[in-house]
Amino acid sequence: NAGVTQTPKFQVLKTGQSMTLQCAQDMNHEYMSWYRQDPGMGLRLIHYSVGAGITDQGEVPNGYNVSRSTTEDFPLRLLSAAPSQTSVYFCASSYTGSYGYTFGSGTRLTVV
Amino acid sequence: KNEVEQSPQNLTAQEGEFITINCSYSVGISALHWLQQHPGGGIVSLFMLSSGKKKHGRLIATINIQEKHSSLHITASHPRDSAVYICAVRSNTGNQFYFGTGTSLTVIP
Numbered sequence A: 001n002a003g004v005t006q007t008p009k010f011q012v013l014k015t016g017q018s019m020t021l022q023c024a025q026d027m028n029h030e031y032m033s034w035y036r037q038d039p040g041m042g043l044r045l046i047h048y049s050v051g052a053g054i055t056d057q058g059e060v061p062n063g064y065n066v067s068r069s070t071t072e073d074f075p076l077r078l079l080s081a082a083p084s085q086t087s088v089y090f091c092a093s094s095y096t097g098s099y100g101y102t103f104g105s106g107t108r109l110t111v112v
Numbered sequence B: 001k002n003e004v005e006q007s008p009q010n011l012t013a014q015e016g017e018f019i020t021i022n023c024s025y026s027v028g029i030s031a032l033h034w035l036q037q038h039p040g041g042g043i044v045s046l047f048m049l050s051s052g053k054k055k056h057g058r059l060i061a062t063i064n065i066q067e068k069h070s071s072l073h074i075t076a077s078h079p080r081d082s083a084v085y086i087c088a089v090r091s092n093t094g095n096q097f098y099f100g101t102g103t104s105l106t107v108i109p
Helices: none
Strands: A004-007 A010-013 A019-025 A031-037 A044-051 A054-057 A064-066 A076-078 A087-094 A107-111 B004-007 B010-014 B019-025 B029-037 B043-049 B052-056 B059-064 B069-074 B083-091 B097-099 B103-108
Touching: A004 A087, A010 A019, A019 A031, A019 A087, A044 A064, B004 B083, B010 B019, B019 B029, B019 B083, B019 B103, B029 B069, B043 B052, B043 B059, B043 B069, B069 B083
Parallel strands: A010 A107, B010 B103
Antiparallel strands: A004 A019, A019 A076, A031 A044, A031 A087, A044 A054, A064 A076, A087 A107, B004 B019, B019 B069, B029 B043, B029 B083, B052 B059, B059 B069, B083 B097, B083 B103
């Protein structure tokens, strides 16, 4: 099925551990992005990419790294998890320009 | 700073009522999106607007670029419309997206 696939759906980490959230899309979308969603706050952009080999920071990039080696994949890395990174993370993709978005199903991350 | 403001934050309606959710923004935009997030957490894109009005079934979205305002209307609301509705804008100066905090809608049978 076409769409955005995020894994894992749930994850518990200890402070200081590292992990990678995976995001893959099969729609040949150029634009991919990562957001975090916290209670009482809107979705906030972490990092985005407008194509393979091109990434840029969003509103809240600290503590996260990304890479875009292929059009399909856009992993988000937490190098040293902190409790402040407890959140729900969404990956989304679209064609560049003013087009609609497709969201992944989200990853609920808890850092203890 | 809140580039996107939504109102109301919470809304309860009786089945069949006409519902309006408002979105105001403060930045120049290339497009405005209305998203729907169901209790399970999944997010679905409902509309993308750069001008005028769009309609899909019982949902209508309008935008006034000069006033920097958009509305989402739901006609003949139904309990299955219960969800959080999120307004998002794409900045016209780059690839940044800004999101409202959402409007939580509950439709009572």
